[in-house]
Amino acid sequence: AQSVSQHNHHVILSEAASLELGCNYSYGGTVNLFWYVQYPGQHLQLLLKYFSGDPLVKGIKGFEAEFIKSKFSFNLRKPSVQWSDTAEYFCAVASGNTGKLIFGQGTTLQVKP
Amino acid sequence: EAQVTQNPRYLITVTGKKLTVTCSQNMNHEYMSWYRQDPGLGLRQIYYSMNVEVTDKGDVPEGYKVSRKEKRNFPLILESPSPNQTSLYFCASSFNDRYQETQYFGPGTRLLVL
Numbered sequence: 542a543q544s545v546s547q548h549n550h551h552v553i554l555s556e557a558a559s560l561e562l563g564c565n566y567s568y569g570g571t572v573n574l575f576w577y578v579q580y581p582g583q584h585l586q587l588l589l590k591y592f593s594g595d596p597l598v599k600g601i602k603g604f605e606a607e608f609i610k611s612k613f614s615f616n617l618r619k620p621s622v623q624w625s626d627t628a629e630y631f632c633a634v635a636s637g638n639t640g641k642l643i644f645g646q647g648t649t650l651q652v653k654p
Numbered sequence: 655e656a657q658v659t660q661n662p663r664y665l666i667t668v669t670g671k672k673l674t675v676t677c678s679q680n681m682n683h684e685y686m687s688w689y690r691q692d693p694g695l696g697l698r699q700i701y702y703s704m705n706v707e708v709t710d711k712g713d714v715p716e717g718y719k720v721s722r723k724e725k726r727n728f729p730l731i732l733e734s735p736s737p738n739q740t741s742l743y744f745c746a747s748s749f750n751d752r753y754q755e756t757q758y759f760g761p762g763t764r765l766l767v768l
Binding site: 545547550575577583584585586587590631633641642644645646647 | 658687689694695696697698699702712744746756757759760761762
């Protein structure tokens with residue numbers, strides 16, 4: 542069965558620190574990869590997505606992610622986090638012929654001012 | 655404004671009392687789905703619909719029903735809620751069911767079943 546694994550469940554950083562959140566998926570075919578963010582009390586918003594082409598994808602608010610096919614990974618990065626980045630981050634994979642998203646468990650990021 | 659709306663946003667109920675959570679989108683999307691979010695489990699799909707009158711089970715459909723009589727609406731029905739259905743529920747929609755499509759999420763409905 543397809544699955545998505547996020548290695549870090551809870552990350553605490555100080556402002557200006559660099560961020561990398563891990564995401565691995567298990568599926569051998571063509572996949573489309575997403576990172577969603579959920580700010581406290583709000584709904585999920587799309588940060589970035591990868592369908593094809595350049596494996597380094599840039600999203601909103603300075604986030605980027607790199608698709609490494611050989612490692613089945615799609616890690617999220619940001620060079621310098623801000624307090625406003627405090628949120629829960631979800632990696633998701635869509636594959637096959639449907640729009641069904643398989644989500645990871647989520648990573649809670651807490652940024653200290 | 656393009657959006658997915660859900661009602662109610664918060665609901666406290668008792669075991670066995672039927673309830674309906676409404677979901678509506680104004681983007682003329684064909685594909686709609688319901689997810690539940692539980693700590694440590696991420697989001698899991700309950701049901702989805704590829705178009706009017708076309709629905710199918712997701713990963714955790716037990717205890718839930720859905721209907722899609724109109725393109726814009728996709729209500730989630732709990733015929734006899736139980737405490738294990740206490741969760742945060744999200745409705746989502748996308749243009750179609752192709753996997754490239756971005757899904758847009760509603761604000762969530764927090765349900766507590768006593």
